[in-house]
Amino acid sequence: MRGRAARAENGGVEYQELVDEVCALLGTPVTLEGRDFRLIAFGAHDSDDDRVMDPVRTRTILRRRSAPAVREWFESFGIATARRPVRIPPEPAAGVLTGRVCLPVRHGAVVYGYVWLLDDGAVPPGDPRLDDAMAVAGRIGALLAEEARAGARLGESLRAVLTAAAPDAARELTAALGAAAEGPLTVVAVAPWDPAADVPAPPPGALAVCAPPHALAALTRPAAARAVAGRLRGRRAAGIGAARRGPEALPGAWREALAAARAAGAEERFGGVAQWPDLGPYRLLTALPAAGPDPAVRPLLRPEHRELARTAETFLDEAGQAARTAAALGIHRQTLYYRLSRIERLTGLDLGSGGDRLLLHMALKAARLR
Template sequence: MKGDYQELVDEISALLGTPATLENRDFGLIAFGAHDSDDDSAMDPVRTRSILTRKSTPAVRAWFEGFGITRATGPVRIPAAPDAGVYRDRICLPVRHRGVVLGYVWLLDAEPGPSRERLTAAMDVAARIGELLADEERAGADLSRELRAVLTAERGWQYDMAVAALRTALGPDAEGLHALVCVAPWTGEDSPSPRTVPGAAALCVLPWQGPAAPAPAGAAAAPRRRAETGGPAGSRPPAPPGPGGGPAGAGHGTGPASDGGYAPGPAPRRALAALVRLRSADNLSPAATAGERLRGPAAVAGVAAPRRGLGELDLGWREATAAARAAHAQPRLGPLAHWSELGPYRLLTALPQGGPDPAVRALLGPAHTELARTAEVFLDHAGQAGRTAAALGIHRQTLYYRLSRVEQLTGLDLDAGEDRLLLHMALKAARL
């Protein structure tokens, strides 16, 4: 395949009478034409770095993309910029296939430049390159099996074999920087092709045991309106049994923050895992972009910390799924949550999912939703009664009454720091 690319690049060089360079859409070098000129300015720092390191810097990429090459369907002329290390004008031939940009052919430009007829012929060759790149990406779509094997295997020889198979399939990309993204719930039939998601190296669908999708806007407010028109204050319809036999609301937090997040709902069954290539460890925008593009209106996305190579993909997947669970539990974190920004949910998502602590089990029942919400807001506000009452829109005496009921139900002392910590952790964990 690489030989085919080189032949096509040489064909463009011959057509236009100037050395050509082929890069993929992530500005990774694929092939380049020989340079036999005595003009040293032809080998400016940008072209030299691209050939020697087989990639361009993020700054160079941003500079060229600023000329609209990602959207162009024909040749784009780009002026020299000595301050950026670009000493010569460039011509960019976007390499596209079925409307999707897959790479770029770069040429040095000089007056009078190639004729329109020769550029048209070069674009025809670029289209043939696009077909090859598309075939290569379609082959990469089959990596769903390899990625799924890695993410479902337990540590040991099976995991090591799965990582080795994925490493072989990815080739040189395997040792680069990656971040895992979890999109849940995933409602598509199968995993999409990586070519529809810029930067994606592999995607696969996996079982998902996290919380249900967020309720539609307005759904959480209905029970309160019923309470105001005659129903018992804070009441909720009976909850279906959860996985452990108790109320599902005790283990799933699906409502928005204003309603406490304890309303039960059906758990989604599948999540989509995306392995996304990164250019640098401090720039997770490719992973965030992939998450936003893949998630539907009722789904969230979690992004793991970046890692080099494939050895810790299992840990990255735990981080990505934890971030997705936290985004479901706490709307202010989502709909796209980064593991590095989860705060206490980094610890809470690591706790065993064995149901709520016995002390708070009664409080988390459907009959005490308002009390649970009151306790959580009180603890979120560091136990400050004035701020809590204002946030809830209630009188202080009403707040004190509710807190006393919380103490009666749980047997916890809200003046004791450890009891407060236990209650706060239990309420946050219940959302997960």
């Protein structure tokens, strides 16, 4: 079986050739996007007219995806169910300075993407060239449909590996990946994930995507993992496992990615995406069974003591250095000492004791994970 990486590479060439064919047919700038509005290919167009590179087209090319507001504007014209070209008027407030003609890219009953033409008046309604362009869009749809089927099969194999659903799953995934299975691989986890939500198509850099229980998983090369996480996570947290050799080692990377996603959701310093090697104490804390807060620390976690809990965590993060803690919190050192004494009275712990400090620090970090 040919690897999906090879299929995608060759498919990219075919998409570009087909987009160039539409450009030549119509003599107008063209872009091709998937049904998730991810940019697949665009045709070069030499023009001195600034409207050719209006803000929406520029952002789509630079960011490889249309903005959500632009997507909603275009979808409001029924492009997701259309079978013929759809004309969309300009909307300067959304950055659409020039109208568009949308050619739905279909295969059978399914829309797999959209070919976009700038509606500069060069292609009037009923122009027979639009029929020729729709025929090209149909060929693009067949390619996207095959890629979607291949991606779904690969996603099913990945899910079987990560959930240990079949004894030969790793061997099947290796065969499906082809040469891509030989290099280092890792897994990205996005959590939480609604099991009723559609599984997105693999973004650039991802070899496969699937949805094991309560999370989204993407198989990728380590060098592309952060970019893949950024494209998939939306407002959720994402984690990246350590690199592995061979699909049979991916369950370990998946467990690490899930732990890293939990840590990313708990700590702002990770910026929403955490990598397993960077987790520090969370590598241990995420491996512990879920439990309620320690009885000694429970009073400190009540909402009315939020500032005291923050003070305690910062003090411990700064290795008990009063000057550094006061600077980090923006308070006077005497205020810090007063707060620390209140923390000791509230918890019954001695902040001069290494054991008590360890207990308090672990309990505060574990509370973040909950």
